[in-house]
Amino acid sequence: EIYGITQGLQIENIFSILEDKKGRIWIGTFQSGLFVMDRKAGLISELTDSFPRVGNLLGLIQDIDGNIWVNRISSGVAIIDPTQETIRSLTKKEGLLGNLTVRTMQDRDGLIWITTQAGVNVLDLKTKTNKRFAAELGLRGPTIYSLAEDDQGRIWMAGTDGVNIYDKKTATMKYLGKEQGLGPFRFVSEMLLDRSGKVWVGTDSGTVYA
Numbered sequence: 162e163i164y165g166i167t168q169g170l171q172i173e174n175i176f177s178i179l180e181d182k183k184g185r186i187w188i189g190t191f192q193s194g195l196f197v198m199d200r201k202a203g204l205i206s207e208l209t210d211s212f213p214r215v216g217n218l219l220g221l222i223q224d225i226d227g228n229i230w231v232n233r234i235s236s237g238v239a240i241i242d243p244t245q246e247t248i249r250s251l252t253k254k255e256g257l258l259g260n261l262t263v264r265t266m267q268d269r270d271g272l273i274w275i276t277t278q279a280g281v282n283v284l285d286l287k288t289k290t291n292k293r294f295a296a297e298l299g300l301r302g303p304t305i306y307s308l309a310e311d312d313q314g315r316i317w318m319a320g321t322d323g324v325n326i327y328d329k330k331t332a333t334m335k336y337l338g339k340e341q342g343l344g345p346f347r348f349v350s351e352m353l354l355d356r357s358g359k360v361w362v363g364t365d366s367g368t369v370y371a
Contacts, residue, residue: 179221179229181243187229189218195231208241224267230275232262238275251275256291257282266308270329274316276305281318294318294327299334301325307351312358319349324362337362 174191181187186198195208195218220232231239237252237260253260259277266274273284280295280303294300305320318325323338337343343362351363 176219177221177232179223181223181229182227187221189221189231191217191234194218219262220264222265222267224273225271230265230273232265232275233260235260238262238265258293258295263304263306264308266310268310268316269314274308274318276308276318276320278304281305294325301336301338304348306348309352309354309360311354311360317352317360319352319362321348324349324352 175188176191177187177189179187179189184201186200188196188198190196197206197208198204199206217234218231219234222230224230227243229241229243231241233239237250237255237257239248239250241248251257257275257277258281259279261278262275263278264274264276268274271286273286275282275284280293280298280300283292283294284290285292296303300318301322302318302320302325305318305325307317307319309317309319311317314329316327316329318327323336323341323343326335326337327333328335343349343364349362349364353361353363355361
């Protein structure tokens with residue numbers, strides 16, 4: 162199947178795609194806003210008018226409560242409740258380390274991890290607490306581009322200075338960088354946890370490590 166201008170999808174520069182729990186496809190763009198495609202109903206909805214604060218988008222996830230988290234280039238994170246059709250923003254003013262947010266991930270404990278150009282925020286929605294990982298607190302980066310959780314519950318945070326591996330049980334951080342054989346590179350761009358539990362690390366130099 163092809164979806165483009167002739168099918169009503171008049172957008173360019175798609176940066177993120179998400180399928181929600183109802184099977185709808187959310188499409189985040191760099192300049193055209195946010196779109197939702199309902200293939201069963203044959204509808205494509207543009208949310209730019211309804212949610213004008215969403216802006217240029219880098220990433221999309223859906224949390225366990227059904228909310229859509231939208232990473233934005235210069236205005237933090239937008240949190241959309243599709244049922245209530247409401248949106249709220251998290252920015253540096255509300256406690257984020259930076260307004261350029263690249264990735265969001267919800268871990269197995271329900272914690273929300275948000276990467277920014279100045280470090281990582283960890284939100285506990287139940288206790289309403291906000292933990293921060295930044296350079297002065299031991300995070301190497303500081304810009305983090307990718308997140309992954311391994312089968313031991315450790316959080317892998319990859320960015321401009323290699324990979325930070327945080328063990329929540331012991332509250333300790335380990336690093337993988339050029340001194341550990343990860344390189345040469347300018348930044349780590351992507352990670353993947355495969356079915357065997359192995360973490361794959363991709364760099365800007367085109368090298369993949371496992």
